[in-house]
Amino acid sequence: MIHSLFPTPIIEINTPENLKDTFSNMFKDALDDHFQDTTNSTISKQTLSNLHHDKRLYKFFVWLDMKIREGIKELGYSVDVIEFRDCWANKMLKNEYVNSHNHSNSWLSGVYYPFEIEDISSGITFFDPRPANTTMIFPGAGSKGDFTAQDKTFEPKQGTIYVFPSWLWHSVRPVIKDERISVSFNIVPGGGL
Numbered sequence: 001m002i003h004s005l006f007p008t009p010i011i012e013i014n015t016p017e018n019l020k021d022t023f024s025n026m027f028k029d030a031l032d033d034h035f036q037d038t039t040n041s042t043i044s045k046q047t048l049s050n051l052h053h054d055k056r057l058y059k060f061f062v063w064l065d066m067k068i069r070e071g072i073k074e075l076g077y078s079v080d081v082i083e084f085r086d087c088w089a090n091k092m093l094k095n096e097y098v099n100s101h102n103h104s105n106s107w108l109s110g111v112y113y114p115f116e117i118e119d120i121s122s123g124i125t126f127f128d129p130r131p132a133n134t135t136m137i138f139p140g141a142g143s144k145g146d147f148t149a150q151d152k153t154f155e156p157k158q159g160t161i162y163v164f165p166s167w168l169w170h171s172v173r174p175v176i177k178d179e180r181i182s183v184s185f186n187i188v189p190g191g192g193l
């Protein structure tokens with residue numbers, strides 16, 4: 001028997017077919033009003049962190065709120081209310097990327113891919129969060145077993161959402177084709193801490 005101790009949860013939510021285009025169109029309509037040039041050398045355009053206040057996206061956030069609370073319950077929390085603290089979109093052009101980072105002042109973070117994905121490099125890579133594990137001997141670079149991987153890349157499809165602990169380090173590989181748009185968010189338990 002092998003026990004799995006201290007696992008890191010990644011909640012994957014897939015937008016159902018009947019809502020995928022509806023949500024995609026909502027973002028298509030709204031995002032152009034929000035994107036602005038960044039001073040960040042690895043991302044061309046970003047929105048402010050207030051997308052969750054855009055009334056045109058209301059239906060999406062109501063649905064997302066419900067799906068995240070379902071996932072949180074499965075993890076064993078009894079949190080009935082969550083609060084979107086930040087939500088912003090990134091538009092990255094060819095060769096742009098996001099370095100490894102985590103999200104401060106938050107509980108859970110997530111990323112949503114509203115549009116069709118043609119770029120095979122769109123995956124998000126998560127890194128082993130256990131500092132003590134750097135002393136471990138691994139079978140070899142590239143090992144992808146649950147107990148032997150030092151990082152893991154998830155390949156999203158249109159409508160995929162990943163929700164993960166905000167402290168978890170993650171990065172995004174350089175864009176190979178044209179452009180890539182993703183929507184990120186931070187949430188905290190409702191009612192404050």
Ligand SMILES: [Fe+2]
Binds near residue numbers: 101102103170184
């Ligand atoms: Fe991030």
